[in-house]
Amino acid sequence: MAQGEQIGIIGKGITIKGSLTGAGDLVVEGRVEGQIALKNHLTIESTGKVQADIRAEELTINGEASGNIDASSKVAINASARVAGDVKAPRVVIEDGAVFNGSIEMEVKLPDDI
Amino acid sequence: MATPAKEFAGGAGNTVIGPSILISGKLTGDEDLTVRGRVEGELTLTNTLIVEPSGVVKANVAVKNAIVSGVVVGNINATESVELTKEGRMVGDIHSPRVIIVDGASFRGRVDMGEVEPGRVPSERPARPLLRPAVRAVAPPKPAAPRPAEEKAKPAIKPVPPPPPPAARAEGKAPPAGAKPPVPPAPPLLAEAGKKKVVVKKKAK
Amino acid sequence: MANTVIGSSIVIDGEISGDEDLVIQGTVKGKISLKESLFVEGSGVVEADIETQNVEIAGRVTGNIVASDKVELKTDCRVVGDIKAPRILIADGASFKGNVDMDIKER
Numbered sequence: 001m002a003q004g005e006q007i008g009i010i011g012k013g014i015t016i017k018g019s020l021t022g023a024g025d026l027v028v029e030g031r032v033e034g035q036i037a038l039k040n041h042l043t044i045e046s047t048g049k050v051q052a053d054i055r056a057e058e059l060t061i062n063g064e065a066s067g068n069i070d071a072s073s074k075v076a077i078n079a080s081a082r083v084a085g086d087v088k089a090p091r092v093v094i095e096d097g098a099v100f101n102g103s104i105e106m107e108v109k110l111p112d113d114i
Numbered sequence: 115m116a117t118p119a120k121e122f123a124g125g126a127g128n129t130v131i132g133p134s135i136l137i138s139g140k141l142t143g144d145e146d147l148t149v150r151g152r153v154e155g156e157l158t159l160t161n162t163l164i165v166e167p168s169g170v171v172k173a174n175v176a177v178k179n180a181i182v183s184g185v186v187v188g189n190i191n192a193t194e195s196v197e198l199t200k201e202g203r204m205v206g207d208i209h210s211p212r213v214i215i216v217d218g219a220s221f222r223g224r225v226d227m228g229e230v231e232p233g234r235v236p237s238e239r240p241a242r243p244l245l246r247p248a249v250r251a252v253a254p255p256k257p258a259a260p261r262p263a264e265e266k267a268k269p270a271i272k273p274v275p276p277p278p279p280p281a282a283r284a285e286g287k288a289p290p291a292g293a294k295p296p297v298p299p300a301p302p303l304l305a306e307a308g309k310k311k312v313v314v315k316k317k318a319k
Numbered sequence: 320m321a322n323t324v325i326g327s328s329i330v331i332d333g334e335i336s337g338d339e340d341l342v343i344q345g346t347v348k349g350k351i352s353l354k355e356s357l358f359v360e361g362s363g364v365v366e367a368d369i370e371t372q373n374v375e376i377a378g379r380v381t382g383n384i385v386a387s388d389k390v391e392l393k394t395d396c397r398v399v400g401d402i403k404a405p406r407i408l409i410a411d412g413a414s415f416k417g418n419v420d421m422d423i424k425e426r
Contacts, residue, residue, distance in 0.1 A: 108203050108221065132341075135341065
C-alpha cells in the first residue's frame with residue numbers, strides 16, 4: 001500500500017470527513033473535510049472541495065481549498081482554483097485567474113542592505 | 115515648451131530610475147515607472163510600476179499594476195494586478211484583485227484579492243510574521259455594533275492628494291515647505307551633501 | 320545608457336542621489352546629489368538643493384546649486400538660489416535671482 005506509485009482517487013460523489021494520511025499520490029475530485037497528510041503529491045481537481053489543513057510534498061489545486069497548507073516542495077494554485085488559507089512551501093505558484101486569500105511563506109533571499 | 119534637442123531619448127510618459135540612483139521620500143505620478151535603482155519611502159502611481167531585476171523598492175506602493183522582477187519590501191495595493199516574475203522577490207502584503215506568482219518567484223506575506231481603491235497607499239505596518247491560526251475561523255473582535263460606514267473608515271486611510279499641476283504651483287505661491295511630511299530615515303547618501311533641507315522659498319514674481 | 324528620467328507627471332518629495340545622469344521633466348522637492356550631470360528640462364520643476372558635477376537648466380529651479388564642474392542656465396529657465404561652480408553659463412533670456420560664486424579653490 002505504501003508504494004510511491006500508488007494513486008488514490010476520491011471520486012466526485014465521495015465526501016470524507018476526518019483525517020486522511022498516506023504515502024501515495026492522491027487526487028481529490030470529491031470533498032474532504034478534516035485533515036490531509038500525504039507523503040507525495042495531492043491534486044485537488046476542479047470538482048474537488050477540500051476544507052482541511054493539508055500537508056503534502058507537492059500540491060496542485062484546480063478546485064477549492066480552505067485551510068492551512070504546508071508543502072515540502074511546491075504548491076501550484078491554478079487558474080480555476082479558489083484557495084483561502086496560509087500557505088507555506090519553498091515554491092508557490094499562483095496562476096492568473098486564481099483566487100487566493102491568505103498568506104504565503106516562502107524563503108525570500110533579500111539583498112544584505114535592505 | 116521645446117527644449118534644445120538632447121542626446122537622451124526621454125521617452126514621453128515613461129520614467130526610469132537608473133541603477134545607481136537612490137530616491138528616498140515620496141514619489142507620485144501618472145505614468146509608468148521603471149525602477150532599476152532604488153526607491154525608498156512611498157510610491158503612488160496611476161499606472162504601472164516595473165521593478166527590474168536590479169531594482170529595489172523599499173516602500174509602500176499604490177499603483178494600478180505592478181510587475182516585480184527585482185526586490186520589493188513593503189506592501190503593494192494595486193487596483194488591477196500584481197505579478198511576481200521568476201526573478202521577483204517580495205516581502206510584504208499584496209492587495210489586488212489579480213495576483214500572479216510565477217514559479218521561481220519568492221514571496222512572504224499576505225495576499226488579499228479584494229477590490230482596491232485607487233491611490234490608497236497601504237499602511238505603514240511592516241510585513242509581520244505569519245503566525246496565525248487557521249483561515250478566517252476567528253473573526254477579529256469587533257467593537258459593539260459598528261456601523262458599516264465607521265468600519266470602512268477605520269483602516270489607516272491615507273488619501274494621497276493628487277499632485278497639483280506644476281503650472282499652478284509655479285504661479286507665485288510659495289511651496290508649503292512647512293507642511294512637508296517627514297521623510298523616512300534615509301540611508302547615507304552617496305555624496306555627503308550634509309546641507310540643510312530646502313529652505314529657499316519661491317518669491318512671488 | 321543608464322539614463323534616469325523623471326517624467327513630467329512624476330512628483331518626488333524626498334532625496335535623490337546617484338552616480339549617473341538624471342533628467343527631470345517632472346517635479347522634485349527635497350535634495351539632489353549626483354556624481355554626474357543633471358538636466359532640468361523645460362517642464363521640470365525643482366525645489367531642492369542640488370549638488371552635482373554639471374547642471375543644465377531649462378526649467379525652474381528653486382534652491383542652491385553646487386556643481387563641481389559647470390552650471391548652465393538656458394534660455395527661458397527660471398532659477399532662484401545661489402550658484403557655486405567653477406564655470407557658470409547664463410544664456411540670454413534666462414532669468415536668475417541669487418548669488419554666483421565662482422571661487423576656484425582646489426586648483
